[in-house]
Amino acid sequence: MPAYDQTLxxxxxxxxxxxxxxxxxxxxxxxxxxxxxxxxxxxxxxxDIMLGQLPDDLTGKRVLDAGCGAGQMTAELAARGANVVAIDISPSLVEIASKRLPEAHAPQVTFTSGDMHDVRLGDFDHVVAMDSLIYYEAGDIGASLARFCPRVSGSVVFTVAPRTPFLMTFWSMGKLFPRSDRSPVMIPHAPGKLARAATDAGARGRVQEVERVTSGFYISTCLEYRQ
Structure with missing residues (x-):
């Protein structure tokens, strides 16, 4: 997956x-x-929306927080009783997340840095990936879901940038005027296209839109993949 690796x-x-x-x-x-x-x-x-797609009681469940960032989702999952593997490609953010986790939940959480698709992480009941796939092409996201497919018994809850006129304008500007000091460019997607990309990549489940959030410059859509 050269395009995925380069973006990563x-x-x-x-x-x-x-x-x-x-x-x-x-x-x-x-x-x-x-x-x-x-x-x-x-x-x-x-x-809150993403957590709403998971059971309130996650006791005994193994959950991957894919792209854990500073650990807010990780702490919420652990508070519900989950055994969490919290991974991020940034070791610095993983360190922050580890320091912020309430001590009472420390035995339930394994922190690590690297690629969320690493098979050495094991199998899971659920995966949550908040804003960690927003920089990837549809084919890469479809392939990501296909890679999770044999290792996840429940759902993959993730976010993407929605394909709105506002975001498409900014995305086009970013493509026309790239700057090396700017954050990676988010790629807007339509849920239907992602569903087809997942099927084309061999994923056996279904992708459906859950809810969109618009708050100032934060515009994101929650999607769920379930086998």
């Missing part, structure tokens, strides 16, 4: 070398700008 490297470089402090602040209670406050609110709402 760009995202890792951005989050581990450029944006760690920004994301540490954004995911805390520290004061932020008005624009970033809307992003924070949007992410909080999206996290």
């Amino acid at each position: 490297t760009r995202v890792e470089d951005y989050f581990d070398r450029t944006a760690t402090k920004t994301w540490e602040r954004l995911t805390s209670d520290a004061p932020v700008s008005r624009v970033r406050a809307t992003v924070r609110a949007g992410r909080d709402r999206m996290r």
Whole structure:
């Protein structure tokens, strides 16, 4: 998957070398700008939506937090009783997540950095991937779901940037005027196209849209893949 690998490297470089402090602040209670406050609110709402797709009681369930970032989702999953594998491509963010996790939940969580598709992570009941697939092409996302397919007994809940006129305009501008110091460009997607890409890649389940969140500059759609 050369396109996937190249994007993975760009995202890792951005989050581990450029944006760690920004994301540490954004995911805390520290004061932020008005624009970033809307992003924070949007992410909080999206996290609630994603968690709403999972059972309230996850005791004994094994859950992969794919792209755990600073660990907010990880802490919520552990509070519901899950045994969580929290992985992110940024070791710096994983370190922040580990330090923030309440000590009472530490025995339930394994933190690691690397690729969320690593088969050495084992099998899972559920996977949550919040804003960790938003930089990838439809074919890469379809292949990602296909790779999870034999290892996940329940659902994969993930987010993408929706294909709206607003986001398509900004995406086109980003393609026309690339800058090396900017974060990787999000790629807007339509759920139907992702469903076809997953089928083409060999995934046996169904992709369906759950809910869209629009909060200032945060625009994201929650999707669920279930076999």
